[in-house]
Amino acid sequence: MHISVNKKTFSEAVHIVSRFAERRTTTLPALSSVLIIAGDDGIKMRATNLETGIDLKLEGKHSSDGVVAIPATLLQQIASSLNQEGEITLEHSGDIVSLNSGTGKSSIKTVSYDDFPSIPFPENPKNRIVLPGVLLKNLFTSIASCASVSTVRPELSSIYLSIEGGVLTAVATDSFRLAEKKVPLSNKGTQGKFLIPAKNALDIAQALPDDDIIMSFDEHQCAFVSTNGMLVSRLTNAVYPDYRQIIPKESIVEAVVLRKDLENALKRTTIFSDTFQKIRVSFDVKKNTLSFFARNADIGESTETLPARITGSSLELSFNHRYLSAVLALTNAESLSLTAAGIGRPLIIRGVGDTSLLYLVSPMNQ
Amino acid sequence: MDKGNPKELWEYILTQVELSISPANFNTWFRNSFIVKIGEDGVLYVGVPSQFFKDWYLKKFHTLLLKIVREISYEFRNIEYLIVKDEHRKAPKENKNTRGALELPLDEFYINKSDNLNPRYTFDTFVIGSFNNLAYSAAQAVLARPGITYNPLFIYGDTGRGKTHLIQAIGNHFKKQYPGRKVFYLTSEKFVVDYTDSVQAGTANRFKDKYRHYDLLIMDDVQFLSKKERSEEELFHLFNALHDTNKQIIFSSDRSPVAIPDIAERLKGRLASGMTVDISEPDSESRMAIVQKKAASHGVMLSDEVIEYIATSMSGSIRELEGMVNNIICHTQVKGSAPDIAEVRQSLRSFTRPQKNISVKNVVDKVADFYGIDEESIYEKTRRREVVRPRQVIMYILREDFSISYPTIGSKLGGRDHTTVIHSCEKIKREIAVDNDLAKEIQNIRTLLV
Numbered sequence: 001m002h003i004s005v006n007k008k009t010f011s012e013a014v015h016i017v018s019r020f021a022e023r024r025t026t027t028l029p030a031l032s033s034v035l036i037i038a039g040d041d042g043i044k045m046r047a048t049n050l051e052t053g054i055d056l057k058l059e060g061k062h063s064s065d066g067v068v069a070i071p072a073t074l075l076q077q078i079a080s081s082l083n084q085e086g087e088i089t090l091e092h093s094g095d096i097v098s099l100n101s102g103t104g105k106s107s108i109k110t111v112s113y114d115d116f117p118s119i120p121f122p123e124n125p126k127n128r129i130v131l132p133g134v135l136l137k138n139l140f141t142s143i144a145s146c147a148s149v150s151t152v153r154p155e156l157s158s159i160y161l162s163i164e165g166g167v168l169t170a171v172a173t174d175s176f177r178l179a180e181k182k183v184p185l186s187n188k189g190t191q192g193k194f195l196i197p198a199k200n201a202l203d204i205a206q207a208l209p210d211d212d213i214i215m216s217f218d219e220h221q222c223a224f225v226s227t228n229g230m231l232v233s234r235l236t237n238a239v240y241p242d243y244r245q246i247i248p249k250e251s252i253v254e255a256v257v258l259r260k261d262l263e264n265a266l267k268r269t270t271i272f273s274d275t276f277q278k279i280r281v282s283f284d285v286k287k288n289t290l291s292f293f294a295r296n297a298d299i300g301e302s303t304e305t306l307p308a309r310i311t312g313s314s315l316e317l318s319f320n321h322r323y324l325s326a327v328l329a330l331t332n333a334e335s336l337s338l339t340a341a342g343i344g345r346p347l348i349i350r351g352v353g354d355t356s357l358l359y360l361v362s363p364m365n366q
Numbered sequence: 367m368d369k370g371n372p373k374e375l376w377e378y379i380l381t382q383v384e385l386s387i388s389p390a391n392f393n394t395w396f397r398n399s400f401i402v403k404i405g406e407d408g409v410l411y412v413g414v415p416s417q418f419f420k421d422w423y424l425k426k427f428h429t430l431l432l433k434i435v436r437e438i439s440y441e442f443r444n445i446e447y448l449i450v451k452d453e454h455r456k457a458p459k460e461n462k463n464t465r466g467a468l469e470l471p472l473d474e475f476y477i478n479k480s481d482n483l484n485p486r487y488t489f490d491t492f493v494i495g496s497f498n499n500l501a502y503s504a505a506q507a508v509l510a511r512p513g514i515t516y517n518p519l520f521i522y523g524d525t526g527r528g529k530t531h532l533i534q535a536i537g538n539h540f541k542k543q544y545p546g547r548k549v550f551y552l553t554s555e556k557f558v559v560d561y562t563d564s565v566q567a568g569t570a571n572r573f574k575d576k577y578r579h580y581d582l583l584i585m586d587d588v589q590f591l592s593k594k595e596r597s598e599e600e601l602f603h604l605f606n607a608l609h610d611t612n613k614q615i616i617f618s619s620d621r622s623p624v625a626i627p628d629i630a631e632r633l634k635g636r637l638a639s640g641m642t643v644d645i646s647e648p649d650s651e652s653r654m655a656i657v658q659k660k661a662a663s664h665g666v667m668l669s670d671e672v673i674e675y676i677a678t679s680m681s682g683s684i685r686e687l688e689g690m691v692n693n694i695i696c697h698t699q700v701k702g703s704a705p706d707i708a709e710v711r712q713s714l715r716s717f718t719r720p721q722k723n724i725s726v727k728n729v730v731d732k733v734a735d736f737y738g739i740d741e742e743s744i745y746e747k748t749r750r751r752e753v754v755r756p757r758q759v760i761m762y763i764l765r766e767d768f769s770i771s772y773p774t775i776g777s778k779l780g781g782r783d784h785t786t787v788i789h790s791c792e793k794i795k796r797e798i799a800v801d802n803d804l805a806k807e808i809q810n811i812r813t814l815l816v
Contacts, residue, residue: 027390028390028391029390048418050415050416051418115390117421118421118422118425120417120421220416220417221417
């Protein structure tokens with residue numbers, strides 16, 4: 001094999017691909033390597049940790065075909081040390097790869113690529129939709145943090161994606177709060193739903209290109225195909241809870257506040273929250289204010305009152321402040337609406353004018 | 367290996383696979399797989415975690431696995447790979463607590479607040495033998511006509527003979543038999559404390575009334591009233607009040623009323639005015655029955671040998687006997703099986719007295735002293751009867767209590783053959799069973815050796 005690639009392209013590709021290699025060293029060496037292939041399809045890099053996988057095309061010249069597997073961490077270190085000018089050439093003979101970066105030359109021992117697994121592609125090509133990569137990227141990065149970090153319930157550590165009537169709905173919950181985001185799609189024919197592990201979704205989001213991609217899936221696997229490569233992930237094989245049942249249908253009080261006010265108020269009140277990260281939220285109908293109160297026996301206490309448009313009856317609820325501030329990352333709306341259904345019932349937060357988001361926080365005991 | 371059992375079959379396959387591929391490969395690809403089911407048509411369904419695995423199995427390991435299963439049996443036609451649900455991939459939880467019953471038996475310590483009676487003490491769990499037959503009959507007579515036949519009923523006997531059990535059983539039975547009537551159980555010590563408290567609080571009048579409305583009053587361990595004159599006087603009045611209204615009173619004590627020191631004569635007379643029964647030391651059959659009943663109530667069946675051993679080697683108190691049985695029950699629950707005679711002997715020894723190394727000479731000294739013979743004669747080759755018996759007893763004790771080997775015992779006691787020692791031990795063991803005096807002697811010697 002003899003290939004020659006622009007250094008910038010090379011290091012970018014390495015950074016994307018090596019994320020998908022297995023990070024634990026105890027397993028198969030091939031899994032913690034990046035496979036570089038030169039063939040009829042051009043130059044490709046591949047990596048997988050058996051949860052997710054990537055197959056990325058690289059722009060470059062190749063004068064002879066071949067396959068090598070190089071430890072991902074090593075390749076990453078080399079790539080980050082390259083200066084961005086000129087070309088890098090890889091030449092392969094025996095189990096040694098010579099890497100020539102213009103000023104220097106290194107020889108790298110390769111890993112046997114026989115053990116490198118094939119990257120599976122979904123079997124049923126019918127379930128496919130086209131959407132901008134940037135959209136999916138934002139969706140995954142914003143919502144993945146709401147999924148559970150524990151692996152005890154695999155369905156809760158996953159993002160639930162459902163495609164119906166031209167709308168893609170993504171849901172993540174860790175059973176204390178729930179985020180639902182909707183994205184319109186251009187083609188309306190496809191229907192389906194699947195669960196992607198939140199960890200995998202984050203990895204994939206990092207590698208997704210901004211332009212249009214094809215998302216396809218079957219029962220066990222999903223793939224994101226773009227012009228310059230393919231990303232795959234295992235799907236969670238479990239049943240997602242019927243989350244719609246827990247969304248309160250009625251409300252007793254609604255507050256509309258400016259996002260900026262809420263952000264500042266939360267930031268200051270949080271300082272005084274106790275070990276349970278508890279802050280009390282009061283809806284005051286008479287004064288038309290929403291106030292936040294936190295008390296820490298060691299530090300002191302603090303109250304923040306912000307002007308709000310309150311409709312309904314006064315109410316006090318306590319929340320974990322982390323779950324409240326998490327909503328700010330999920331929407332860009334200028335003002336937010338907080339709807340409470342009563343003591344002990346979850347609070348709904350929506351962006352005013354932003355119908356895509358629904359955020360549900362379960363209150364703490366008073 | 368059972369080829370119909372998916373788990374065993376897969377374990378066997380894994381051992382074969384492990385030989386043919388590298389450890390890294392094995393760990394990566396086979397760690398999380400298992401056989402889902404064995405199809406009736408000879409197809410083996412292997413569960414794998416994801417599509418990656420399925421593809422790789424088909425590509426790399428299919429022929430290998432097929433070869434292995436064909437070697438096991440030609441019944442297996444093919445292998446298919448299934449991607450299993452996430453929940454199923456979790457390692458099956460270990461069933462540690464299969465026996466259950468290891469929870470602390472706190473229920474046993476339940477005491478009824480209103481009458482102070484422990485429901486655990488009933489006649490069902492009471493073992494009747496010649497030693498307590500009279501007391502039991504008296505209790506039954508009291509229950510048949512409370513307050514009339516024997517009033518008061520005074521039961522006495524050494525500690526751990528089952529007095530408390532009997533009187534509480536009367537209380538529990540009385541409660542069942544006469545649901546409307548009130549029972550109260552207390553110890554004399556509680557009575558004294560109550561009285562002093564009420565005197566201090568200035569509510570002595572209320573104290574008087576408190577005990578007078580019971581239909582059956584049971585007072586345990588009255589001997590502790592000695593020297594407490596005010597309490598005695600109060601009890602005297604209470605006694606009169608209850609007795610005059612034909613309310614049944616039951617007392618227990620560790621000695622007969624006349625033998626209780628420093629107690630007012632007028633109370634003494636009243637205590638003895640009804641029926642006075644003593645519970646003597648349980649005979650060995652009764653002790654065996656007690657051990658058996660106690661063990662059975664915990665669901666543990668002990669062999670006759672073990673029961674006999676416990677019953678014969680524990681001294682007087684039934685409480686100690688119960689303690690030993692509890693010990694065995696605990697052992698059974700932890701180990702999962704009832705202990706055999708050797709284990710019982712071991713734990714019994716540590717239970718009864720601290721294990722200590724004792725010289726043969728010391729034992730010989732003590733026994734010779736006990737029988738009043740010259741210790742030198744034990745070592746001599748004499749067959750005088752007054753020497754032979756002590757010598758055999760020494761051998762028996764050395765063997766039973768100190769686990770010294772037969773040959774060692776023989777050589778230490780004047781170079782005797784080990785068969786002689788075995789014979790002696792067997793003989794004493796046989797005789798203990800029939801000869802109560804000998805058993806008592808050995809018991810006494812044992813106490814000397816502690």
